[in-house]
Amino acid sequence: MKLRIYTLLIAFCAAWSLHSCDNDDDDSIAVPAALQEAFSSKYPNVKNVKWETKAGYYVADFYDGYEASAWFTTDGNWHMTETDIPYTALPDPVKSAFETSEYKTWKKDDVDKLERQGIETVYVIEVENQNQEIDLYYSADGVLIKSIADTDDENSHLPTTQLSAAMKTFIEEKYAGARIVEVDVENDKSDWDYGFTEVDIIHFDSDINRNTSKEVLFDKNGEWYSTSWDVRKNELPVAVTTTISNQYAGYQIDDAEYFEMAAGTAYYLIELEGNNTPDINIKIAADGTILK
Incomplete structure (x- = not known):
């Protein structure tokens, strides 16, 4: 009898443990209907979307060929999509500009494609050399917009402030x-x-x-x-x-x-x-x- 009770207790604990793990993994948030409709309209073929909030925005993390994050306001207004792309996916003018720049021998660490409301698409190449990390911002036609020190801030790329x-x-x-x-x-x-x-x-x-x-x-x-x-x-x-x-x-x-x-x-x-x-x-x- 003691063995049977002990076995039942183990089974119960195991079931409770799995239930607890499931709850820990389920970190989804309530998303307004208008926002869900806006996302589905912009990305109709995407599944397994994970939602979170950042800097006052709703952010949809998803996979659409590459890992991406789309930023929306509560009313469903899209503001930005950040896509993690391989270097080979960069436009040719961007690759040519980088490969003739002073940073061409630096190690390429990460490449992001930034699409934002009201402005042109920008490509960011993160490079490092010893203890230095630099983010290089390029336009699609290969013009270097700016180079700034990388701070490892997960919110370094944010939706654009709207101009008057x-x-x-x-x-x-x-x-x-x-x-x-x-x-x-x-x-x-x-x-x-x-x-x-x-x-x-x-x-x-x-x-x-x-x-x-x-x-x-x-x-x-x-x-x-x-x-x-x-x-x-x-x-x-x-x-x-x-x-x-x-x-x-x-x-x-x-x-x-x-x-x-x-x-x-x-x-x-x-x-x-x-x-x-x-x-x-x-x-x-x-x-x-x-x-x-």
Whole structure:
């Protein structure tokens, strides 16, 4: 009799254990009907969807050839889909741009495809070299939008902040034909530009006859503050390179950016590196005048 009771107790415990495990694995959440319908409409052939909430959004994790996550608001409005893709699935212009970049020898760790409401698709290649990890953001036609340090933040890619009508109009008028590829609002209170809106665009620059990634900055009131973009060494005005050669002998140009300011000024910000000396940054006008 004791053996029988003992056996029943074991069976009961085992059944309870399995039931408990099932509950632990079932971490699904209640999803509004409108949201489920919106997801099914956008991804009609997807099954085995797992829902969770992140940063105020409902996020559907699923597999559709590749692992993906689609972000929605409660009313069923789609905002972003992040897809984990292999390097081979990148558009050819992106692969070509990466393979001729300064990061071409770095180890490729991860590749993401970001589709977001209101802006163009962006591809992010995460690369690492020793203790450095960098995220490289490319447009579909291979323009490097930006390179930033990877922070291993699982929410590093978020739906895009929507621009005001005035911001959109400004960009359309000042940079005709520009494509919006990134929108961020500075949220670090310790930074001078806290609350500013940074808009990355791809704009065809007729002066250099190529598409260029430009960063358009708006202040807290939504007013244009500045626009800046990287400049290749061979695209610098002769007056600029002549001044640097004459006044900064022993230094080489490392990086160069061009700034257009809403205040009406414009200048090049040049980073110079020397032999066994600290790097220096100088502001210089197109006519070669050094600015303070």
